[in-house]
Amino acid sequence: MAPPLIEVPPALLERLRSAERVVALTGAGVSAESGVPTFRDAQSGLWAQYRPEELATPEAFLKNPRMVWDWYAFRRTLTQKAAPNPGHVALSRFQELFGDFTLITQNVDGLHARAGSRDVIELHGNIETTLCFDEGTVATEIADDGKSPPRCPQCGGLLRPGVVWFGESLPQAALERAEQAAQRCEVLFSIGTSSLVHPAAGLAWVARRTGALLVEINPTSTPLTVHADYVLSGPAGQVLPLLVQQIEAVRG
Numbered sequence: 001m002a003p004p005l006i007e008v009p010p011a012l013l014e015r016l017r018s019a020e021r022v023v024a025l026t027g028a029g030v031s032a033e034s035g036v037p038t039f040r041d042a043q044s045g046l047w048a049q050y051r052p053e054e055l056a057t058p059e060a061f062l063k064n065p066r067m068v069w070d071w072y073a074f075r076r077t078l079t080q081k082a083a084p085n086p087g088h089v090a091l092s093r094f095q096e097l098f099g100d101f102t103l104i105t106q107n108v109d110g111l112h113a114r115a116g117s118r119d120v121i122e123l124h125g126n127i128e129t130t131l132c133f134d135e136g137t138v139a140t141e142i143a144d145d146g147k148s149p150p151r152c153p154q155c156g157g158l159l160r161p162g163v164v165w166f167g168e169s170l171p172q173a174a175l176e177r178a179e180q181a182a183q184r185c186e187v188l189f190s191i192g193t194s195s196l197v198h199p200a201a202g203l204a205w206v207a208r209r210t211g212a213l214l215v216e217i218n219p220t221s222t223p224l225t226v227h228a229d230y231v232l233s234g235p236a237g238q239v240l241p242l243l244v245q246q247i248e249a250v251r252g
Contacts, residue, residue, distance in 0.1 A: 006239050008246050015213055016187065017250040020099040023185040024091055025108045025178075025203055026236075027193025029218060033237045034082040036109050054199075056165045059134065065158050067148035072161040075240035076127050079108075086116035087191070087236030090244045092116035106193060106200050108163045112220040117134055121178050123170050123200050129162025138162065170199065184207040191217045192236050213240045 018023075024181045028038045030043055048069075054060055061068045080163045081210050092115045103120050108127040112120045130139045134157035142150050142159065164170055178200075182188060188207040195216075204214055204224055216228040217239045225231055232239045 005023060005236050006206065006230065006232060006242055007105070008174075008243055009230060012213075012215065013246055013250050014019075016079070016247050017187045021185045022094065022098040022182050022187045022189070023081075023102045023203075023212075024170045024189040024191055025104045025193060026091070026112070026191045027197075027200075028235045029192025030085075030087050030105075031079075031082070031107045031111055033193070033235055034085045034109075034111060035076045036079055036082045036107075037077060038132075043128050053166055054128065056163075057167055058165055059167075061158075061160060061165075065160075069160070072127065072163070073148075075163075078125055082109065082111065084111045086168045088112055088115035088117070089239035090236075091191075093244045097244070097251065100184075104178045104181065104183070104203065106197065120179075121174050123164075123174055123178060125161075125163040125171070127161055127163055130159050131162045132136070133158045135158045153195060175199065178203055179206055182212075182220075183210050185210075185212050187213045187215060189215045189217060190222075190224055190228070191240070193218070193222070195222040 005117055008114060026122050032038055036061045049236055055068050055071045065131060088111050091112065094103070096117060103117050105120055105122055108122065108124050110126055110128055130142060131137065132139055132152040132155060135152070135155060137154065139152055143153065152159055152217055155202065182203040183206055185207055190204055195204065208214055215224065215230045215232065216222070216224055217232045217234070217236055219233060219235050
């Protein structure tokens with residue numbers, strides 16, 4: 001059965017025809033379409049006995065660093081097997097369509113960059129990045145000595161995945177860039193995100209306070225739905241390619 005037709009309101013297309021400052025905020029729903037399990041869905045097999053909160057905190061890492069490292073190694077294999085979907089690819093076209101486009105993601109899988117998006121603001125880090133637990137510096141050369149987790153080549157401390165854990169603050173530079181983009185944008189797209197996780201969920205309200213148009217793309221309702229100016233109900237992989245096609249048509 002063919003997917004239902006998704007109608008893009010003409011008034012929205014007219015607004016997008018001349019828009020230049022555009023922000024897109026993406027969440028787990030976009031990656032789920034590529035087969036990447038959401039944070040909680042990754043609890044399967046060996047890891048089903050644990051809650052995510054038991055594996056994604058600094059305290060959990062200090063208590064059992066090997067277990068936490070191995071869980072993230074497992075999650076890394078899942079993201080590496082995944083490929084960008086049509087939603088990721090369509091968002092990479094946004095950077096050509098709009099003169100000042102900012103892509104902000106809560107996802108840690110790097111699929112936006114693999115789809116061709118440049119300078120993505122990764123609010124929750126990147127699972128392919130490795131940091132020194134003690135110093136917070138990025139480790140680029142890691143000795144393959146079989147240790148789990150490996151040790152920092154600079155100070156000898158434990159290495160950890162470069163993602164934001166429960167109880168940790170978002171990277172300050174990334175959050176500031178995201179807030180600045182939201183403050184100056186004309187249109188903000190909220191795509192595949194639950195709009196529940198703060199401070200990322202607050203970016204839509206930052207944009208709204210400065211008069212931006214809010215557009216939600218999601219197959220299910222969220223706390224943002226009733227406040228959005230336009231809601232395009234459906235998966236990002238279906239909605240975004242259609243939207244790009246129609247924007248290209250009206251912009252010539």
